Amino acid sequence: MSLVLHNLTKTYPNGVPALRGVTLTIPRGLYGLLGPNGAGKSTLMRTIATLQAPDAGRITFDGHDIFADAEAHRARLGYLPQDFGVYPGVSAFDLLEYVAVLKGLHDKAARRAQIEGLLVQTNLWEHRKRAVSGFSGGMRQRFGIAQALLGQPRLMVVDEPTAGLDPEERNRFHNLLSEIGEQVVVILSTHIVEDVRQLCPRMAILAGGRVLREGAPDALVDELRGRVWSKAVPRASGAALRADGLWVLSAQLHAGQTRLRVLADAPPAPGFAPVEPELEDVYFYALAQGEGRVPAPILAFAD
Numbered sequence: 351m352s353l354v355l356h357n358l359t360k361t362y363p364n365g366v367p368a369l370r371g372v373t374l375t376i377p378r379g380l381y382g383l384l385g386p387n388g389a390g391k392s393t394l395m396r397t398i399a400t401l402q403a404p405d406a407g408r409i410t411f412d413g414h415d416i417f418a419d420a421e422a423h424r425a426r427l428g429y430l431p432q433d434f435g436v437y438p439g440v441s442a443f444d445l446l447e448y449v450a451v452l453k454g455l456h457d458k459a460a461r462r463a464q465i466e467g468l469l470v471q472t473n474l475w476e477h478r479k480r481a482v483s484g485f486s487g488g489m490r491q492r493f494g495i496a497q498a499l500l501g502q503p504r505l506m507v508v509d510e511p512t513a514g515l516d517p518e519e520r521n522r523f524h525n526l527l528s529e530i531g532e533q534v535v536v537i538l539s540t541h542i543v544e545d546v547r548q549l550c551p552r553m554a555i556l557a558g559g560r561v562l563r564e565g566a567p568d569a570l571v572d573e574l575r576g577r578v579w580s581k582a583v584p585r586a587s588g589a590a591l592r593a594d595g596l597w598v599l600s601a602q603l604h605a606g607q608t609r610l611r612v613l614a615d616a617p618p619a620p621g622f623a624p625v626e627p628e629l630e631d632v633y634f635y636a637l638a639q640g641e642g643r644v645p646a647p648i649l650a651f652a653d
């Protein structure tokens with residue numbers, strides 16, 4: 351079971367190149383598609399859902415070209431878009447029934463059994479008679495998963511699901527996705543590095559319509575082992591000193607100090623200590639390289 355994207359390109363009529371030669375092989379399990387706003391993630395998701403066609407390139411699922419029989423593909427697909435509208439006042443149960451009929455689940459008893467099972471799985475059983483339009487963000491996202499799972503899809507496309515969820519709901523949503531990922535291909539698009547680190551055995555970093563990194567998160571992190579250095583510096587002190595050949599990966603303000611993380615093959619300056627690389631370092635490094643940025647000058651501060 352795998353989804354293969356081959357050399358996809360897409361330029362919108364306004365001239366924005368959203369996909370620039372995207373090639374990926376996505377196996378069963380949770381696959382993280384990580385990228386900043388405007389990276390092309392939603393464009394890719396809509397393309398995989400056959401809601402829009404690429405200008406060039408091919409997508410196959412289990413060896414079948416998805417655009418050759420888009421209807422058959424959609425029957426095997428569960429899609430949770432970034433924003434989905436719901437009819438005001440319609441209960442969760444009724445809305446699921448409506449979607450189920452649209453998805454071709456015509457046997458009433460089987461349809462009801464499936465809907466009931468999904469309401470339990472997504473922890474919405476006790477809310478089944480309430481209007482979805484009145485749900486909280488987390489409940490709404492779980493409802494989105496329930497509707498996407500109708501018809502037992504083999505491919506799930508989930509676009510930015512945890513933005514705006516509180517930690518408890520996010521955790522609940524993660525568990526639900528992990529459960530689903532045991533059975534089918536799940537593509538999770540997000541700009542939250544932590545979501546990918548926690549959930550995805552494989553991932554890609556997308557920016558500017560290009561794949562910048564691809565692989566297992568641990569392996570990508572390992573590539574930076576021994577090369578990440580950190581130093582806490584007073585927030586507003588010191589004179590800038592140029593030290594070429596270093597990447598400032600991130601500068602985080604913490605308790606009145608700035609914690610710099612720097613990429614360098616050797617100790618970059620006095621006071622820097624080696625630290626364990628993190629997926630966020632991989633992400634920032636990939637984005638900087640993707641934008642063609644040069645290593646940033648490092649600021650040396652008076653101790």
Ligand SMILES: Nc1ncnc2c1ncn2[C@@H]1O[C@H](COP(=O)(O)OP(=O)(O)OP(=O)(O)O)[C@@H](O)[C@H]1O
Nearest residue numbers: 362364366368385386387388389390391392393394
């Ligand atoms: N229908 C459209 N017409 C024109 N340009 C578009 C259209 N949809 C997206 N774009 C542009 O294409 C680029 C990629 O957008 P896309 O929504 O795919 O990125 P994204 O990674 O999903 O970002 P976000 O997280 O902000 O949704 C952006 O520059 C966006 O402005």
